[in-house]
Amino acid sequence: MTYGTTDMTDNKAPAVEVRNLAKHYGDFVALKNVNVSIAAGEYFVLLGPSGGGKTTLLRTLGGFHKPTRGEILLHGRNVGHLPPDKRPTTMVFQAYALFPHMTVTQNVGYGLKVAGLSKARIAEKVDYALEQVGLTQFTHRKPHELSGGQQQRVQLARAIVLDRDILLLDEPLAALDAQLRKDMCLELKHLQEKVGITFIHVTHNQEEAMTVADRIALIANGDLVEYGRARDIYRAPQKSFTASFVGENNMLKGKVAQSNGASIVVDVAGAMLQVDKRDLDVSDGQEVTLSIRSECVSLDRANGSAAASDGLSMIGTYDESVYLGLTTSHLAHLPDGTEMVSRVIAGSDDTPPEAGAPVRLSWKPSDIRLHVE
Amino acid sequence: MADLSSHAVSGGHPVDADKAPWRAKLVPWVFRAPLIFMVMFFAIPMAMTVVFSVFERTMFWMEPGFTLFSYENFFFSARLTNFLSSMKYSLISVVICFVLGFPIAVFVRKSIPQVAQHRVVLLFILPFMVSEIIRVFALRPVLQRNGLVNSTLMELGLIDEPITALLYSHTGVVIGEVLSFLPFIVFSGFLAMEAVPKYIFEVCDDLGVGPWRRFKDVILPLAAPGIFAGSVFIFVNGLGVALLPNILGGAGAVNAGLIATQAITALDFPLAMAVSAIMMATLLSLLWIGHKLFDLTKILTPLS
Structure with a gap:
């Protein structure tokens, strides 16, 4: 049962390599053509909206679904034909996945018992796993006597006790309340650092993803949209989907007015905006999307209705402010109706402009990004 | 619910003042009736079965x-x-x-x-x-x-x-x-x-x-x-x-x-x-x- 590093596995190969993976359910395409490589010992998060295919990808890695096309290599070994228990993976489910009639110890040890380990060896490994997840006092309780967070820890212990080196987590914190989810996020991250195996974690929660991940992959409509370090995904999204899903971005649609040079000009609702071309392929007249994170937009009362001409600001109409505690969002709209949000750290006692007043929305050159797809 | 709101609107005239308690009295019987039925036609006959089983047999009863x-x-x-x-x-x-x-x-x-x-x-x-x-x-x-x-x-x-x-x-x-x-x-x-x-x-x-x-x-x-x-x-x-x-x-x-x-x-x-x-x-x-x-x-x- 334990998955050695010897037979047919390559130590240098990535933990997971997915090539041209597709999964169809009849006419429904759950995964289109996914390619991704995950290094051994990495904490990798699959982030995306519900129904986007992230869970399908995870389950296909675990052997619970057969791919329609493409291949999966785990440590360099093609596992397309193997059932879940013969793969170096193990799964942690959302909830409702413990054996209700067994105690914590029995739940954690059951996989080892099935594998035929001796009682003494099972007890030793179970103790160690429970210590790793901090559940040593609850060993004789049954699942219904545990809180949601504790139940998920039991699942974690049951998974790591198997000594497989890729742990798949399918929305493991989705059933927990917000505060507990935050705490468990950090614990998951620390657990991964302690045990040193590869974690692949599916979630639709951005904050959860950013907390735990070494790298994040965005998955939507069966496509792997883009992947990279959490920081890069947040600060410098390549695709407009990423910009709209991660963080709070203002999305501006416009036409390219002038495409020569490192910096191009885009016509958004009559304003000529400058944006870094980023070596993207654009031509005059092409429809493009621009994104600016809401915390990078500053909002001032416009003196006069003169249109801004610096290429880094626009004139809009103020709508309202929303107090969110740590931050306050100021909402405005552009002449073409596009909503704009400017988010600032709350604490200023300045009275916001009255609704309908003209305001100037501006940003730094490095804050606006061009997306062509 | 509709009744209640119309009362409130019309200033709460006690038109149905004696109707409501009558209805309220009926409610418990929705639960009592099946209980009475079960006692009369299930529990008592079951007990009678045991009682009758030790009775003396006669020609026809x-x-x-x-x-x-x-x-x-x-x-x-x-x-x-x-x-x-x-x-x-x-x-x-x-x-x-x-x-x-x-x-x-x-x-x-x-x-x-x-x-x-x-x-x-x-x-x-x-x-x-x-x-x-x-x-x-x-x-x-x-x-x-x-x-x-x-x-x-x-x-x-x-x-x-x-x-x-x-x-x-x-x-x-x-x-x-x-x-x-x-x-x-x-x-x-x-x-x-x-x-x-x-x-x-x-x-x-x-x-x-x-x-x-x-x-x-x-x-x-x-x-x-x-x-x-x-x-x-x-x-x-x-x-x-x-x-x-x-x-x-x-x-x-x-x-x-x-x-x-x-x-x-x-x-x-x-x-x-x-x-x-x-x-x-x-x-x-x-x-x-x-x-x-x-x-x-x-x-x-x-x-x-």
Whole structure:
């Protein structure tokens, strides 16, 4: 049962390599053509909206679904034909996945018992796993006597006790309340650092993803949209989907007015905006999307209705402010109706402009990004 | 609700002032009425059964008194043997129903999409659309000497002589019982599988738990209360439904229900009452044992 590093596995190969993976359910395409490589010992998060295919990808890695096309290599070994228990993976489910009639110890040890380990060896490994997840006092309780967070820890212990080196987590914190989810996020991250195996974690929660991940992959409509370090995904999204899903971005649609040079000009609702071309392929007249994170937009009362001409600001109409505690969002709209949000750290006692007043929305050159797809 | 709001709007004129208390008084009776019904027509007759069983037999009815003659009549005659053998064959029916029916319940839970599960289970109600007498009677042309089973087997050359033990025998009764009661184990098995958490089969796949272990270690302990309830239901019906041995049984192939019916035909009412009382005692002790073993209250407890 334990998955050695010897037979047919390559130590240098990535933990997971997915090539041209597709999964169809009849006419429904759950995964289109996914390619991704995950290094051994990495904490990798699959982030995306519900129904986007992230869970399908995870389950296909675990052997619970057969791919329609493409291949999966785990440590360099093609596992397309193997059932879940013969793969170096193990799964942690959302909830409702413990054996209700067994105690914590029995739940954690059951996989080892099935594998035929001796009682003494099972007890030793179970103790160690429970210590790793901090559940040593609850060993004789049954699942219904545990809180949601504790139940998920039991699942974690049951998974790591198997000594497989890729742990798949399918929305493991989705059933927990917000505060507990935050705490468990950090614990998951620390657990991964302690045990040193590869974690692949599916979630639709951005904050959860950013907390735990070494790298994040965005998955939507069966496509792997883009992947990279959490920081890069947040600060410098390549695709407009990423910009709209991660963080709070203002999305501006416009036409390219002038495409020569490192910096191009885009016509958004009559304003000529400058944006870094980023070596993207654009031509005059092409429809493009621009994104600016809401915390990078500053909002001032416009003196006069003169249109801004610096290429880094626009004139809009103020709508309202929303107090969110740590931050306050100021909402405005552009002449073409596009909503704009400017988010600032709350604490200023300045009275916001009255609704309908003209305001100037501006940003730094490095804050606006061009997306062509 | 509409009434209340219109009152508020019109300034709360006490138009229905005496109507509302009248309605309020009626509400508790919605719950009391069935209770009274059950006491009058269920609890009291059950108690009377025990009382009547110790009465003296007269020519056409019985008279108050205290005698254990009926019990003696039951326990020291062929009736006890027949009762015990009908228990044995009911148990066989339970086992056959379980072996045939429970896998269906597991299959429906595991492999049918959730939205379609209830419809599939409802299919098992279809046989009940036909009167039980007709259903059971229809077994005769199938099982009899020159019936469907025998003629098919003879034409296939598998047997030379028709199998006569299929009808008017314990075998016939068991076949009838399985036919009649199989849906109950499917229903109770289906409900029992509710106690099995959503992802448990996938966890088993992940841990490499084989089918037999999966059944023995996971499904059986979780579904035990439901399975037991379904089994008791079948067992008790196997003992009590007189119709089946009446149509399909023969010499010796009777059950407690038929013994009681025969006693009534012979105008021996105290004996019929005694047989019923013995059946009640059997059922209650079975439920008590089951409760001690599996905690039957769990059947109605959803997953926490």
